[in-house]
Amino acid sequence: MRLIAIKYFNRLTALIILYYIILYYIILYYIILYFGEFFTDVGLFVLGSQLSLEEASQRFFDTLFPLVYERLVEPDLSRLSLPYSECVRASCRDLGPYGGAPGRLAALISRASLPGRVFLQALHLGVEVINTTDHIQLSRECRRGLLRMSYCPHCQGLTASKPCMGYCLNVVRGCLASLAEVDAHWREFVRSLEMLSTRMHGAQDLEQVLLEVHGLVRDAVAHAQRNAPRLSAQVRRVCGRPVRQQPEQVSSGQHSSAGRDSIPLKAAVRNTDDTLSNRRKEFLSSLRLHRAFYGGLADQLCVSDLASGDGTACWNGAGVTSYTLRVVGNGIKAQAENPEVKVKEADPVISQVIDKLKHINQLLQGKSIPKLGTLDQIETGSGEGYSGDCDDEDGCWGSGNGAAERRRIETICK
DSSP states (O other): OHHHHHHHHHHHHHHHHHHHHHHHHHHHHHHHHHHHHHHHHHHHHHTTOOOOHHHHHHHHHHHHHHHHIIIIISTTSOOBOHHHHHHHHHTHHHHOTTTTHHHHHHHHHHHHHHHHHHHHHHHHHHHHHHHHHHTOOOOHHHHHHHHHHHTHHHHTTOTTOOBOHHHHHHHHHHHTHHHHTTHHHHHHHHHHHHHHHHHOSGGGOHHHHHHTHHHHHHHHHHHHHHTHHHHHHHHHHHHOSOOBOOHHHHHHTHHHHHHHTOOOSSOOOOOTTSOHHHHHHHHHHHHHTTTTHHHHHHHHHIIIIISOSOSSSEEOSSSEEOOOSOOOOSSTGGGGGOSSOOOOSOOHHHHHHHHHHHHHHHHHTTSSOOOTTOSOOOOOSSOTTOOTTOOGGGTTTSOSOHHHHHHHHHHHHO
């Protein structure tokens, strides 16, 4: 008799456990559906939206409450009518069925989102810096220097002669003097991105936090279930006696939509190598290779393409011989002694880029609090911010006839 009772008890226990497993899987199904909207809000926040994470979190739990009430608080009821479900949802904030879970979820997401938000702002600005510097306008002195270096030998029939290395460096360093000023700030930008990336782990890794959110939601639902008698009485006091949904509403309403949007309850196998953290590391490894781009651009152009490797038989601006003038360094200050290109002042557009880099570097290093709208769009492609000392005499607007253009070239090459 005792063995029969034990077997019966074990079987009953197994059935109860199975019942609750099935019940929680049903709830999990709807939770996943509701999570879609919440994750969309989180994504918008990371991208810079001014929405409130507290409101998004509370809205998620509000939407979940009718399901929790129907399945766990009042499990003996059939599906609630839509008006009654809406009343249950609207009462959620006043009843507080989840304890402090909505606030904790918002705090977790907010803390984890801030580094990613700054990281994305920084990447956006990095793209703007590259686009802006790619469309920089060359000054009049620079254009004259490039013309003399590249085309004046052709006027003398020296088509095979390339500029001397020192000559090329002076001309190109003069032309790119403003860009060279970006170098230190660009290096700091890359270094600051790497520093921020190293801090994006644990509670500051949004991907990891989102993967663990289900635990917080599970505990919140369990908290509501433990307080089922209190919640049942409070809901009935606010919304009245539960109103059941009509059979035809069930068949044509939520059940049919759930069938159309069905998703597997079994968790997808996650590729541990394909994570945001690994992709971020790969990106930074690639970016690190270009951290000296602006400082070495002039030298790279001359060494790889423009200048002659032979220092004895090359074009020096006047003839094919060696170049004996002093070779200046990079940057605006170094151009004071440049014999080939005179540089008056820094390009205002590049100065604006540098200011923005300084600002984002402070954000990346945690030295200032990020505010929405602090990073303005940089104008790209138009070149309207800088005239480049351009006037009609130089023909930089494409005006003038061919004879005038030839006279101008002859004057420069003399």
